[in-house]
Amino acid sequence: MMKCNEAGAMMEKEEFEKLPFMKRFSLRFHLMMCKCCKGYEKDVTPLNSIIKSANSEHADTSLSDNEKSEMKSSIAQQ
Amino acid sequence: MPKAEQIIDTSTWVDDYSDMLYNFSVTRVNDHEMAKDLVQDTFVSAIKGLDNFQGKSTVKTWLFSILKRKIIDHWRKQESRQTRPMSALGTDSETGESKVIERQNKGAVSEIEINYDNKELRSAIMGCIQELPDKWKGIVIDKLVEEKKSEEVCKEHDITASNLWVIIHRAKVQLRDCLELKWFNS
Numbered sequence: 001m002m003k004c005n006e007a008g009a010m011m012e013k014e015e016f017e018k019l020p021f022m023k024r025f026s027l028r029f030h031l032m033m034c035k036c037c038k039g040y041e042k043d044v045t046p047l048n049s050i051i052k053s054a055n056s057e058h059a060d061t062s063l064s065d066n067e068k069s070e071m072k073s074s075i076a077q078q
Numbered sequence: 079m080p081k082a083e084q085i086i087d088t089s090t091w092v093d094d095y096s097d098m099l100y101n102f103s104v105t106r107v108n109d110h111e112m113a114k115d116l117v118q119d120t121f122v123s124a125i126k127g128l129d130n131f132q133g134k135s136t137v138k139t140w141l142f143s144i145l146k147r148k149i150i151d152h153w154r155k156q157e158s159r160q161t162r163p164m165s166a167l168g169t170d171s172e173t174g175e176s177k178v179i180e181r182q183n184k185g186a187v188s189e190i191e192i193n194y195d196n197k198e199l200r201s202a203i204m205g206c207i208q209e210l211p212d213k214w215k216g217i218v219i220d221k222l223v224e225e226k227k228s229e230e231v232c233k234e235h236d237i238t239a240s241n242l243w244v245i246i247h248r249a250k251v252q253l254r255d256c257l258e259l260k261w262f263n264s
Contacts, residue, residue, distance in 0.1 A: 063100050
């Protein structure tokens with residue numbers, strides 16, 4: 001039987017690509033038997049959505065002209 | 079030796095590259111000042127080491143490779159300062175059982191309403207990502223935040239495809255525990 005580590009990894013992979021038939025089958029079988037992994041299954045997708053939101057609030061912002069000229073002069077000094 | 083210097087005009091670097099380097103850096107360190115300092119340090123190191131730049135890659139690629147090393151150094155320093163409160167969590171080892179029960183009392187990740195404008199949720203997950211081990215941190219950001227292709231992430235971090243999913247899984251279990259702790263206990 002598939003071990004928990006592999007089952008976990010397969011659940012992550014399945015979020016991005018289709019698993020081969022046998023892997024899919026072994027994973028479903030494992031999830032039927034293992035309460036622990038079954039419990040994680042419901043978190044797999046929401047976790048990815050939450051992690052995806054971890055883009056910094058500063059992302060897609062640029063440095064101000066002021067900061068850039070400060071940077072230029074500090075670089076010139078070193 | 080001076081061949082590189084003759085061709086490369088470093089005076090336009092800040093205007094040409096600082097925004098893209100800053101964006102990359104701030105996503106990974108989640109701190110405006112620190113991200114800015116890392117970009118500045120990158121330019122300084124690059125100018126000092128200009129002789130080592132052999133024109134095999136573009137200036138942009140070269141600057142990014144320097145910045146990546148600086149970010150990893152920053153994470154290491156940060157990690158050695160931390161007491162790593164989360165390191166004991168995240169695995170379903172012998173003690174896993176009691177943690178599962180404890181967790182259920184507080185609330186589960188699947189109950190969190192995901193709203194991309196929710197600043198608190200974003201700052202909670204970013205804080206949790208910062209607590210991941212260095213090796214996992216970059217992989218999680220590349221794959222799950224920036225949604226790069228798996229092959230690209232494996233190549234960048236020099237890991238196999240099956241290793242990628244094992245690391246992603248372990249990291250996500252730690253992130254789940256961290257998030258549930260932060261989200262439902264505060």
